[in-house]
Amino acid sequence: MPVIARLTTLLLLCLSFAAQAEKLRIVTEPWAPYVYEENGKILGLDYETTAIVFKRLGIDVEWQLLPWKRCLAMLEQGLADGALDIFHSDERDALLLYPSEPLSDVEFVMFYANARPHPFRTLDELDGLTVGTSPGYLYSQAFRESSRFKRETAPTHEANFGKLQLGRIDLLITDRRVGRHVLKALQLGDQITENPLVVSRQSQYLAVRRKAGMDLLVQRFGAELKRFKHEPAYAELSARYGAGSSANVAPRDTVPR
Template identity: 80%
Template sequence: MPLITQLFAVLVFACLSFAARGEKLRIVTEPWAPYVYEEDGRSLGLDYETTAIVFKRLGIDVEWQFLPWKRCLSMLESGQADGALDIFHSDERDATLLYPSEPLSDVEFVMFYANERPHPFNTLEQLKGLTIGTSPGYLYSPDFSQSDLFTREPAPTHEANFGKLVRGRIDLLITDRRVGQHLLDQLGLRAQISENPTVISRQSQFLAVRRNAGMDLLVQRFGAELKRFKREPAYAELSARYGAAPAGSAPIRSATANGKTVEQQESGAR
């Protein structure tokens, strides 16, 4: 058998070894509705269901664990997990993680405000003196996270941030557009809180796996199948179910600071 054929056979075997040995791929993630979450004992979400469909088509069984994000990263580093769902790409992680060429979804960080206390803005300079609710461990655009114009105040959960906003303990909060819209409905706050359409930063979310023997081909096959699925009507229906932009919503803008756009690719905490 030619050497190249032997090498290809080894890669295929390694990639399919989970199914062949009856083992499951161990994937960890943090609840991040509507992308991935649990409800009434069921796992749901745009990225979770998309990933489950792709793995089913590939014949790979998956064992899922929902944990705090820092624990997810720790399990990846220690080898207790094979991959993570909805993780941002960063140059630092390239040394230990493999990413498919196709992302699962795109995150848009925007601000939410209490209708009784609106704070309209187009640039970060217009946020001077305000207190903005953030999520611990999450990284935003450098212009936002390093600015000394305003105060960043973390809350333990997204729900806590929205509660602080309603009570006037913070002036604005920053979170992903779809996550925020989902929480407005879940918490019954749509009449009290609105979204500012200015985009603070954008980032893509991926399924990433640890760099080890056999994972290279698995990532390639996952990316190719994911790209195929995203062209199908079933994906369009899934995406619409989990947060299509509300009808009549304002056009998206990008905040600027000193003439520089805040819409940047950066290392994310997720």
Template identity: 65%
Template structure:
């Protein structure tokens, strides 16, 4: 029996099993605009819309929950969720999660400064003695996460981190470039906050599923359908709508590990409480 046909049968059986039990695939994630946007019970965003379209094509019903990131990770650990959207690959989660080969999107972690208190940033050494605003449970890069040169101070939300920045409670803060730009517009901080040019790390984020029966085959099918959808004009339209960027062709992703250091070129969440 051809491998493709076997995968189709296995995925169909997994769908029938969920439907027979009257269950939906339970996916958790944190609001993370423009990737996941939750606004007055209306949900949208680049990765949310893409995931919803792919699961619809696979015939899978999804139950979504939008929670703080550490709570999402805890639910995965405790078996209260089947999957999580926009998570990074990390070796410490290999025994718990399965990842598609195709990522949802790319993240660029960058630094933001208060214009009233500017700081240079070309390397981690420039952060010596500073207090950097971070998000609880997020992974940035191995070097950043383990550095003793500076203090990492968590805040309950990305918006709270920007508030601490403009009030001088942190010297700089780190977040994804697109997320930061969206929050700056939301909070009307264009005249108070600016992005620094250095990139702390580039990461790929994924939809990941718990290692349960049949999930490995579902992950393969999800990856194949996601890759197919990314080649369609509809995906380019989503990218333009949510990021303002033009996608001419799907990005080519390799199996090489993410950069851990500082990249000075700006291009195009996460955490491990596990």
């Protein structure tokens, strides 16, 4: 498509939102410190980054924080225009468009109770154990199909850590920063330990449903996001929410959200 035609289509898309007083409806699950609600205000590294980018693009957004399975259902049913902090998977390509630039990278690790320690270096060491998971998350084939351990879901990350503390599960898997945030909020840092092995790393995105004009919006979003991530304001935002990483990674075990 010629450049002028592409720009015209994007302009018409933006004007359409304004003229119809419509907003992009973006759904996501509370996933602190990437996105969460506190005292009636939505906060978080990826939420605030996305809000800044959309503001620069002149796009109004309606946000909804819901359980992840409901977020996915709303996308499939056309009740939401996009999702924040969704991982890329081939099976979602028919439904969703992803920018070239990810919002952030997550590191999935496991946690265990100090009273019942289960340190490990590979998934093969988890014979007979029960691992807490989150509903609606599409885990890797290796994790999902392993017969060495059981998987048990809980409705929230807080519930999973409560089950771990009470001995109802042996381990739980979640993002490193999410786990640390929950432990701090629940004041369980002295009772639960983070296993150092990174089970997987994965990039998370702002993805939108495939429909007219969205491909150009995604391109513009990715370009503006990339620019913003090179600015001091993004570095300050990232530092505020504890960006960090580890080099100890288990290969070939991705965990799409």
